[in-house]
Amino acid sequence: MQQSMIINGKKHEIDVDGDMPLLWFLRDRLEFTGTKFGCGSGLCGACTVHVNGQAIRSCVTPVSSLVDQKITTIEGLSENGDHPLQQAWLNNNVPQCGYCQAGQIMNAASFLAINAAPTEQEIDTAMQGNICRCGTYQRIKKAITEAADTLSKEA
Amino acid sequence: MNISNVSRRNFLKGASIATGGLVISVALPANALAEKGILPKSSTTLNAFIHLEENGDTVIYCGRCEMGQGISTALPSAVADEMEADWQRVSVKQGDADEKFGPQATGGSASIRVMYQPMREAGATAKAMLIAAAAKVWKTSPENCFAQSHFVINKSNQQRLGYGELASIAANMPVPEKPILKKKNDFNYIGKKLPRHDQGEVVVGKRIYGVDTKLPGLKYAAIVHCPVLGGSLKSLDKTDAMKVKGVSGVVEIPRFDIPFGSIGGVAVVADNSWTAQQAVKKLKVEWNLGENAVYNTKEYKQQLVTNVEKPSTLTSERGDLDNAFKTAKNKVSATYTGGHLSHAPMEPNASVVWVQKDSCEVWASTQSPVDIQKVLGQYLKRDPKDIVVHVAMAGGAFGRKFKCDYVHEAAVISAKTGLPIQLIWSREEDMRTGYYHSINAQHIEASMDEEGNVTGWLHRAAFPSIGSLFNPALERASKDSLAEVTNHLFGVENFRAESGDAKAHTRIGWYRAVYAIFYGFAFGTFADELAQKSGKDTLSFINQLFDNNKNEAQQAQVQRAKDVLAIVANKSGWHKRSNLPKGQGIGLAVHYSFQSYVAMAVHVEVNGDDIKVLNVDCAIDCGQVLNLDGATAQMEGAVVMGMSLALSTEITFKDGAVVNSNFHDYPVMRITDMPNVNVHITDSDENPTGLGEPGVAPFAPALSNAVFAAAGKRYRDLPFKPLAV
Numbered sequence: 001m002q003q004s005m006i007i008n009g010k011k012h013e014i015d016v017d018g019d020m021p022l023l024w025f026l027r028d029r030l031e032f033t034g035t036k037f038g039c040g041s042g043l044c045g046a047c048t049v050h051v052n053g054q055a056i057r058s059c060v061t062p063v064s065s066l067v068d069q070k071i072t073t074i075e076g077l078s079e080n081g082d083h084p085l086q087q088a089w090l091n092n093n094v095p096q097c098g099y100c101q102a103g104q105i106m107n108a109a110s111f112l113a114i115n116a117a118p119t120e121q122e123i124d125t126a127m128q129g130n131i132c133r134c135g136t137y138q139r140i141k142k143a144i145t146e147a148a149d150t151l152s153k154e155a
Numbered sequence: 156m157n158i159s160n161v162s163r164r165n166f167l168k169g170a171s172i173a174t175g176g177l178v179i180s181v182a183l184p185a186n187a188l189a190e191k192g193i194l195p196k197s198s199t200t201l202n203a204f205i206h207l208e209e210n211g212d213t214v215i216y217c218g219r220c221e222m223g224q225g226i227s228t229a230l231p232s233a234v235a236d237e238m239e240a241d242w243q244r245v246s247v248k249q250g251d252a253d254e255k256f257g258p259q260a261t262g263g264s265a266s267i268r269v270m271y272q273p274m275r276e277a278g279a280t281a282k283a284m285l286i287a288a289a290a291k292v293w294k295t296s297p298e299n300c301f302a303q304s305h306f307v308i309n310k311s312n313q314q315r316l317g318y319g320e321l322a323s324i325a326a327n328m329p330v331p332e333k334p335i336l337k338k339k340n341d342f343n344y345i346g347k348k349l350p351r352h353d354q355g356e357v358v359v360g361k362r363i364y365g366v367d368t369k370l371p372g373l374k375y376a377a378i379v380h381c382p383v384l385g386g387s388l389k390s391l392d393k394t395d396a397m398k399v400k401g402v403s404g405v406v407e408i409p410r411f412d413i414p415f416g417s418i419g420g421v422a423v424v425a426d427n428s429w430t431a432q433q434a435v436k437k438l439k440v441e442w443n444l445g446e447n448a449v450y451n452t453k454e455y456k457q458q459l460v461t462n463v464e465k466p467s468t469l470t471s472e473r474g475d476l477d478n479a480f481k482t483a484k485n486k487v488s489a490t491y492t493g494g495h496l497s498h499a500p501m502e503p504n505a506s507v508v509w510v511q512k513d514s515c516e517v518w519a520s521t522q523s524p525v526d527i528q529k530v531l532g533q534y535l536k537r538d539p540k541d542i543v544v545h546v547a548m549a550g551g552a553f554g555r556k557f558k559c560d561y562v563h564e565a566a567v568i569s570a571k572t573g574l575p576i577q578l579i580w581s582r583e584e585d586m587r588t589g590y591y592h593s594i595n596a597q598h599i600e601a602s603m604d605e606e607g608n609v610t611g612w613l614h615r616a617a618f619p620s621i622g623s624l625f626n627p628a629l630e631r632a633s634k635d636s637l638a639e640v641t642n643h644l645f646g647v648e649n650f651r652a653e654s655g656d657a658k659a660h661t662r663i664g665w666y667r668a669v670y671a672i673f674y675g676f677a678f679g680t681f682a683d684e685l686a687q688k689s690g691k692d693t694l695s696f697i698n699q700l701f702d703n704n705k706n707e708a709q710q711a712q713v714q715r716a717k718d719v720l721a722i723v724a725n726k727s728g729w730h731k732r733s734n735l736p737k738g739q740g741i742g743l744a745v746h747y748s749f750q751s752y753v754a755m756a757v758h759v760e761v762n763g764d765d766i767k768v769l770n771v772d773c774a775i776d777c778g779q780v781l782n783l784d785g786a787t788a789q790m791e792g793a794v795v796m797g798m799s800l801a802l803s804t805e806i807t808f809k810d811g812a813v814v815n816s817n818f819h820d821y822p823v824m825r826i827t828d829m830p831n832v833n834v835h836i837t838d839s840d841e842n843p844t845g846l847g848e849p850g851v852a853p854f855a856p857a858l859s860n861a862v863f864a865a866a867g868k869r870y871r872d873l874p875f876k877p878l879a880v
Binding site for chain 1: 222223224225348350351353354355357358359360361362363364366367369375400401426427428429430432499500501502503548549550551552553579581582784788791792793794795796817818819823824825826827829831832
């Protein structure tokens with residue numbers, strides 16, 4: 001029987017080589033291009049997606065390890081693009097080139113889910129694997145803090 | 156059917172094209188003159204298109220390339236402002252390569268400087284035609300009408316007509332020869348904090364970058380390059396690569412010996428990028444490395460130091476430097492150095508090219524579509540105008556994507572296979588096949604009189620210049636490449652500039668801030684060293700250097716430089732720095748580049764070898780600002796890039812090849828090192844000037860000065876803390 005995984009709530013058959021990293025399955029096979037290629041070695045975080053809510057680097061995660069797992073990409077983070085982080089990103093005009101931002105947001109979403117009231121240092125530690133070459137870090141920090149506030153009010 | 160239309164309208168995912176009738180297309184007055192035959196068409200092709208649909212929806216095209224600097228919001232917002240358009244009704248589209256958009260090569264922080272006025276005129280022209288159309292409908296005079304937020308209003312009776320209703324009539328109105336521009340007080344968008352037009356797409360992953368282009372039947376390629384400039388393929392065994400399932404071919408790409416052509420490599424074509432990347436690793440390739448295999452940057456930097464610490468080639472002089480040195484009370488000298496840098500944008504080089512018998516179509520993240528047309532035209536022996544280039548959003552560029560070697564390579568593969576090809580470089584290839592910021596050395600000697608006034612200044616610089624890309628035989632940087640030294644705003648009566656020998660062994664290219672990186676570092680750091688030697692406060696010492704400038708033509712510039720410096724001194728607590736805890740210090744620097752004035756005050760804490768940047772105050776005078784928030788973001792980003800190059804990033808060559816490979820050994824700054832950055836933008840009515848690049852220059856010298864203030868240790872080599880690779 002063909003193996004599959006759930007991506008953004010929808011079942012997708014794994015019809016590629018099992019060694020293929022999730023990133024390329026998403027981008028080249030399914031044409032979900034919101035998840036970005038940055039380094040291919042898990043060093044920059046541009047390719048970050050969630051597996052069962054946990055942030056992982058899709059460029060180094062083979063699809064064979066994801067059978068029946070639940071994957072969330074930036075396209076599926078929220079129904080209407082209104083996750084508190086997405087809203088906070090807009091409020092703070094975070095993106096410059098924007099290429100790394102899907103990875104930043106996905107990494108932050110997974111982190112906030114386990115630490116709803118982070119300190120600045122905890123944000124730094126959680127986000128240090130995500131590079132932004134345009135240098136939007138100050139705004140990323142502010143947006144995460146803001147989103148955490150929103151989430152704590154919702155809770 | 157024309158293939159470019161087919162693929163643009165039906166196939167290209169993510170691209171949207173305006174539907175419905177495009178009923179008004181407004182050109183610039185200059186172009187109108189050209190069309191009337193008053194001006195030859197070649198004299199100006201400046202041309203900004205505004206499309207108004209019947210329902211009032213408005214499309215404004217951006218002809219300059221977007222790479223994150225925000226130009227595709229800034230310029231269209233200037234059009235919308237003058238047009239009295241409602242920004243909510245405006246969508247922005249990126250223009251394809253087309254001379255009707257004016258100059259599209261995007262570099263040198265020139266977009267706003269060059270296009271601000273033409274884009275405003277385009278908007279004002281549209282407004283005048285819409286008003287004329289309404290006046291015609293109401294049988295009144297245009298003077299009796301005014302435009303506001305997508306409507307024309309009749310002053311006598313307050314009747315209103317929407318832009319959509321007026322569009323088809325307006326299209327037939329005469330184009331005003333000289334449209335009247337708004338006054339600063341009346342701006343709706345210019346100078347305000349307008350959000351980026353495409354942010355909503357970015358945060359949901361829908362923004363389409365060059366790397367995201369998809370076409371039916373698309374094949375994917377990966378490449379390995381010749382590691383040394385000037386080398387060539389010696390042998391290739393593709394057996395193992397061809398055995399990989401999904402691989403359809405291997406293509407040799409010989410070096411195309413023009414400045415923006417491929418350095419030479421071997422590519423694999425496959426069903427997807429992953430397979431292509433895996434197969435490339437299975438190629439057995441040997442290279443003839445050629446004469447640049449002697450290049451070792453560690454030794455070369457030393458060679459440059461030797462070259463600037465002895466007399467070299469004079470490029471300019473004034474006064475009598477020898478006499479100034481002879482009669483000096485004090486003499487100070489220092490040598491500053493810096494390494495190669497790789498741009499390393501987050502999106503590696505990528506493009507899609509489809510070469511067919513009668514057409515060639517390109518989708519690329521690029522800073523210069525016209526260069527793609529030239530290079531592919533030259534390679535394919537076709538008219539550059541026949542190369543269709545769709546300009547995609549670039550995931551960062553910083554100068555790298557001005558050079559289209561990666562697009563040329565995709566064209567070679569497509570031409571040889573007949574397939575639409577997406578070539579994506581690996582990060583390793585991106586790091587190792589660059590157009591690098593120059594390795595450099597500078598030696599400065601200065602004389603001072605009894606009062607600590609600088610009386611003489613000898614400035615030698617040695618670096619393989621960008622000129623070497625166009626003339627590889629170049630022995631040293633030209634007089635023009637030292638213009639920033641010659642025209643520096645410090646006033647020194649007796650002065651000499653010399654260019655030291657520095658032949659290039661790799662491709663040198665523009666990197667965000669270009670030569671201002673090392674000139675800013677040397678001038679800014681040396682000024683602080685002189686101040687220490689004279690026992691004066693650095694702020695007043697720099698101001699004295701400016702005041703000594705007696706060149707009438709530079710007085711306004713000197714004042715603007717002093718003003719931004721004063722801002723950061725005040726904001727940073729410079730005047731109260733004696734209260735700082737032990738181990739902390741503030742450093743100042745100011746630099747003029749790309750016609751803008753930027754000062755920084757960097758506040759650090761130093762603990763042994765550990766340098767922690769706590770706070771950065773940054774002030775810029777770039778004339779009239781278009782987008783206050785965008786300008787602030789550019790400065791924040793400039794601090795981060797300045798910090799990477801000041802502290803950690805350096806490209807190392809061994810035996811002609813780059814040693815670095817990825818972000819583990821090219822450690823760009825991460826969030827953990829982010830200081831608090833405060834940006835102060837002057838409220839200026841001067842013409843707008845550079846913004847993307849000038850912010851990078853003052854960071855490194857301000858940091859060097861801050862570390863000295865905090866710990867008494869002087870850093871003169873960039874980066875301060877290189878990683879051993």
